[in-house]
Amino acid sequence: MELYGGDEAKAEAACEEVSVLSAIYCAQGELRLLQHSADDGPVVQINSTVGEKRRLDVSLLFHLHPRYPSCPPNISVSSTGLSRTQCHDIRQKLLDQAAALPPEPMVHQLVQWFQQHVEVPEEMSRSEEEKEEQCAAVLLLDHIRSHNRYVGLLQCWTQQLQLSGRLLLGRHILVILQGLRPSIKEFCRLLKTVKVDVDSSGKKCKERMMKVLIETPLSSSCGQGLQGFVVKNYQSLAELTAAFQEINMTQLYQQISPSLSYHGD
Structure with missing residues (x-):
């Protein structure tokens, strides 16, 4: 049986998840709701710090489009301390992880996975893509x-x-x-x-x-x-x-x- 029956139910589920996330990531500047649209779904930004020796601020953007959670969210990753290629690699790992999860609210699980599994290089090297004009x-x-x-x-x-x-x-x-x-x-x-x-x-x-x-x-x-x-x-x-x-x-x-x-x- 499908967990969420129709578009309206999915929209309600997404709103409920955003509410739960707001309670979990409640520190100042930790969570921002960038968009709240019934037609396109909410866009949530969660700012996280990772790394043991080298602490690094990373911003994760989750777009919970109307079919979510039947299909995974769109994810973007950005950080001033990482190259564009490194951000792309992290994004791809998160997308792969999301695709492997069951069709149910998953943003908190993805953030936890990110915090536990992402390794921060001791020295940041700028990729060739970062050197582009x-x-x-x-x-x-x-x-x-x-x-x-x-x-x-x-x-x-x-x-x-x-x-x-x-x-x-x-x-x-x-x-x-x-x-x-x-x-x-x-x-x-x-x-x-x-x-x-x-x-x-x-x-x-x-x-x-x-x-x-x-x-x-x-x-x-x-x-x-x-x-x-x-x-x-x-x-x-x-x-x-x-x-x-x-x-x-x-x-x-x-x-x-x-x-x-x-x-x-």
Whole structure:
């Protein structure tokens, strides 16, 4: 007999699990609920410390999509002390472990397994992938009607893909991204394939009108002020210019200015 009968029951089970996890990981900053959507399922971030000789902070992101726990959660791993390849290896081990578990709430088991089995190297070596050139990109969005859902997904994706981002809301809706080129491309793919917003009739829709205004290698003098994911409103051209100056991307703004004029009213 299936443990959870239908979509509604599964959604309730996921909500109950999040509640239990909140009680277990109750220290400050230990657990964050990044998304709580009935259609897409909750996204939970659990921050854990592993290693005996060398203590290392690692962030685990669990997306409990609507069919969970009939199918395992999507998992992302990030840490400033690990290379991208090391994070990928840990993620794959967690996915393998999740696939081997029975179809029932499993996030706590996965975190425990992670804490007990992940070994932290005494010396961190940067992989070839980590040495890849960092890039910056500016995306132009068509509209944001379902603000909380849309912004929540953008924030979630930047964390999953280890990108820094800034969302500028005004006459033009711009997303500034910084990180590895494959991660930026995956972000753009998600924008065009996931229903992130609603159309004028209130029906859920994908961001098919998104345009990449620029994607360029990140120079040492450009973009050093971009960290995390920040949402910023602007009212005028001067404020938009200042927003790029604040993150040392004035040169990038100058390159996209003609495109913004073209797309203006």
